[in-house]
Amino acid sequence: MIRFISVVLIIFAYGRSQVTENEENCPGSTVNNYILGPDGYTMQPTVYTGESPKQGKPGKRGAQGEPGLKGNKGTKGESGQADDTAEELQMLKDEVAEMKAKLGIYLTPPSCDYINRNEKTSGTYVISPDLRTVQPFSVYCNFTGETETIIEHDSMNEIQLTSCEPKKCYKRHIRYNVAMEQIVALIQRSSECRQFIKYRCIASLLLEGGYATWLSRDGTHMRYWGGATSQRNDYCACGETGTCVDSTKRCNCDKNSSPETSDEGFLTDKDTLPVTGLQFGDAGDPGEYGWHTLGPLVCTGRSV
Numbered sequence: 001m002i003r004f005i006s007v008v009l010i011i012f013a014y015g016r017s018q019v020t021e022n023e024e025n026c027p028g029s030t031v032n033n034y035i036l037g038p039d040g041y042t043m044q045p046t047v048y049t050g051e052s053p054k055q056g057k058p059g060k061r062g063a064q065g066e067p068g069l070k071g072n073k074g075t076k077g078e079s080g081q082a083d084d085t086a087e088e089l090q091m092l093k094d095e096v097a098e099m100k101a102k103l104g105i106y107l108t109p110p111s112c113d114y115i116n117r118n119e120k121t122s123g124t125y126v127i128s129p130d131l132r133t134v135q136p137f138s139v140y141c142n143f144t145g146e147t148e149t150i151i152e153h154d155s156m157n158e159i160q161l162t163s164c165e166p167k168k169c170y171k172r173h174i175r176y177n178v179a180m181e182q183i184v185a186l187i188q189r190s191s192e193c194r195q196f197i198k199y200r201c202i203a204s205l206l207l208e209g210g211y212a213t214w215l216s217r218d219g220t221h222m223r224y225w226g227g228a229t230s231q232r233n234d235y236c237a238c239g240e241t242g243t244c245v246d247s248t249k250r251c252n253c254d255k256n257s258s259p260e261t262s263d264e265g266f267l268t269d270k271d272t273l274p275v276t277g278l279q280f281g282d283a284g285d286p287g288e289y290g291w292h293t294l295g296p297l298v299c300t301g302r303s304v
Contacts, residue, residue: 009235036283112141112149129185130184165284191301197226198293206253227265236263
């Protein structure tokens, strides 16, 4: 019986609270409040005006309390900030390294002439004359005097002809230490290029009669010799200056007699350099000898 009455009172109180909440939305309505006293619940009606009750002035601020104890410093692992910073720094380093790997090639000078002017140590350097068509490659940079970009080959020393008599019977293929497309890129990027060539002879014809020739980079047989700036067929340097040992000849070796003599000079045509082959003859009979020398390709200046 007591439990039943309790449940009824709870339901009744809940219902009244719901009515009260609805009535509070209407100004001028009466709100019945139930107050628990010593003799049980008593009803106390209250008229709702719709105005919010006014708040009183705030009281005075109390005295400031004692400062709290200083907390312990967190470790790097506790805050996570130090670890995040280190991780971000490493990511930046990785990105920079990747960019250098991709773009570092563009920082490679096109030739020795583009290397820092403060650099005075001659030696091997990496250049890249044209990144669109060729890969970077190593050359020798000579900083003594005029800056020179030098490409060597496998026949730098003086070489004696093997015994051979017919025209162009002796053949020497010139192998460079870089690819031809790389050499051409350097030539095109340079203002001037040259290659020294020499034939030392004893009773051995050179150009007269077509006994000797040198091959251009595309394999064309060239019929003039180093130092002949006019590039006329069958001419050596002495033939252009009129200083050959035999004034009727255009090359010293074309006198075809003893004593020993030679023809030499620089080839300078950028459209045909470098020399890719040498061919000689008239060195098979007793007393006939020939020796050839071909220098490295040397390029200077800037074409663009």
